[in-house]
Amino acid sequence: MIKGKNIVLAVSGGIAAFKAAALTSQMVQAGANVKVMMTSSAQKFVTPLTFQALSRHAVFEDTFNEPDPSKIAHIDLADWADVIVVAPATANIISKLAHGMADDMITTTILATKAKVFIVPAMNVNMYQRAAVQRNFQTLKQDEFSFIEGDEGYLACGWVGKGRMAEPEAIVDVLHTYFHKDEPLKGKNVLITAGPTQERIDPVRFFTNHSTGKMGYAIAEAAHELGANVTLISGPTNLACPNGVHIINVTSAQEMLEAVLANFERADLVIKSAAVADYRPKETFVHKRKKQPGQWSIEMERTTDILKMLGERKTTQILVGFAAESEHLIDNAKKKLETKNLDFIIANNIIEEGSGFKGDTNKITTISKGGEIKEHPLLSKKETARTILNEVIPLLERMR
Template sequence: MNTHSINSKIRIHKDLEGRAVVLKDKKVVLGVSGGIAAYKACALTSKLVQAGANVTVIMTESAQQFVTPLTFQALSRNPVYTDTFDEKVPEQIAHIDVADWADLIVLAPATANLLGKIANGIADDMLTTTLLASEAPVYVAPAMNVHMYAHPAVQENLKQLEQYGYRFIEPGEGYLACGYVGKGRLEEPETIVRVLEEQESIEQSLVGKRVLITAGPTKEKVDPVRFFTNHSTGKMGYAFAKQAASLGAEVTLISGPVSLDTPRGVYRIDVESAQEMYEKVLEHYENQDIVIKTAAVADYRPKKSYSTKIKKQSGELEVKMERTNDILKALGQHKTSQFLVGFAAETTNPLEFAKQKLEKKNLDAIVVNNISQEGAGFGGDTNIVTYINGKGEQINYPLQSKEELAKNILQHVVNELKDE
């Protein structure tokens, strides 16, 4: 991916001793599964506690063959969970309580068996039931034999987990316990903690910012039965709303008619027509810091809308169309301090048209995709886009989930705002 380094832009607050304090008071669930690398999870627990985190360990039955729960209890100074049915507090359901408690979850080591379970929604122990019940970010640090890691089934499970939004701390290469040399060794505890600190600092990068996002299609009424619309499902815009909220932003989502749930922590306003979206966007525009217009708004609407159903008749039916208001152009004209990002779905000469739109509509950046490419069209869970900003920088994002793409683009926007 042709991107600027995100990590080089991260600003981690330091305490007086120069140590990162990003993890201070964070509630971390450490899930330990059954591999020889479980011994490294002991050091990881200690490092997390030293970084100020409040750590609760969940062990699988197999993990207890390598390390005892007492070891983790001594290192974390918290009870260790090993059994779904061991309810330590009678009035609470343990796996639900722990799932709700967690600010983030780390799976280290994550064995092939654990990856297969969580990728397929299997919940048969304390760790997997907690994972299904939690909405906290999950970091996965795999560890296994090099050939196991390369097996197509394991790689498919990793891809599925990426689609779910899980984050990965890639295994290192080196001498493995099985005698092989290759990729599959659990990353060192110090490295895992550093990755968590960097990522969690990113997670707070939009705190105090107001973000306005438009999503979905519009419906332009012909009569009480018929309307004109397009193939947009709103998935890209909703991914932006979810990710912006997770980064700490105050998010307003103006949505056309879609079949999607409102992301947690997002204020949603439902509209139907292009005119309704135009009015609502302008109403909320003035106080925003970032505006991302992913909605596929109709360019034309029927010049006349009928109050009763148009009856079938012989011959052709002609519906005269008129232009709708250009929302993005209006936003560019009224822009003060907002960082304005437009979207362009094209089928021919996408980059050329995107650059013209960027300049013509006074945008700070534009995201363009060629919807004729496999994996980049409407309705899917993935996208392939190019991000172009007003400085002439062009960043190509290859095929990836819309969730991951939204996070990557938002972080680039954050970096641009820091550089202003």
């Protein structure tokens, strides 16, 4: 799938640079057009001549070396690339890219490109785990860089752990997959809600639930991988936003309602996986309510039923809901499907092992508006997300 593709390989200064030579060879043998950029540090490990011989192209080493006066080298290379692969990507080059620096050939080219950029980290395990490095990872992921991680293993420094550069074969496999993407949701606007809400009592207390947002985030990531323009409206979670997904952070049910309504009209598909509070305190306190003798009763009032409101307002949107139940799973899910005018519902038994909140797996039953019921085995939440989208996509296609 990479035959004829223009791939720029950016090699930074780590011992794993020797793997970059093998990677160059494998990409060329697969039919790709490969041009190599190197930092000055990378040249301490492998010479430019090696990459020139393997790629059959001159190697780019210096931003200020302009052999063709009719072109600006780093801009021309940025425009030429279909993808750029940074391998090995040291902690230093990752930091530069995360902070938008442009002080060498690699950083200036990547800042100027519109091509997809893959980061292949390689460093000592302790460097890899350092909070500053992890923050830089998250920044790049939010900026739509993709990471190709290696397995844990023996490192050149003698440590064993995370930080080993992915093998050339694995990197080539990722590139094959990237250029052979199936994007049935390309051009579709997908709106997803995820996580819990928090309903304030006073500055230190609130009502919430056990939702972690993992299911909704997995659906958002899978929808993006299938080509969708994804907006994720998220209650408070500890999760990183998936690559390429636009996130709107909210806290309360009212904030989620407002964010959903602001984005609903332009959506083609809405998947409502958030666990929104049904009730909130009728009275809230500006200051912390101090402990007092006796009982404390809090009067609650209903929040707006967001899913029901969307069911009443929808025009061409496909509306998907969740039914998290502890009993009468199918009956309750069918009732929700009908009363809220949904097109599709995902039901799961929250007290069944592997199917509740907080875990990394889920076991779902899907029910369509036409009454078709499908039970699915216990899957990871990522696999569950794909399963859901595979069943919902035909509904979208019928709306065309």
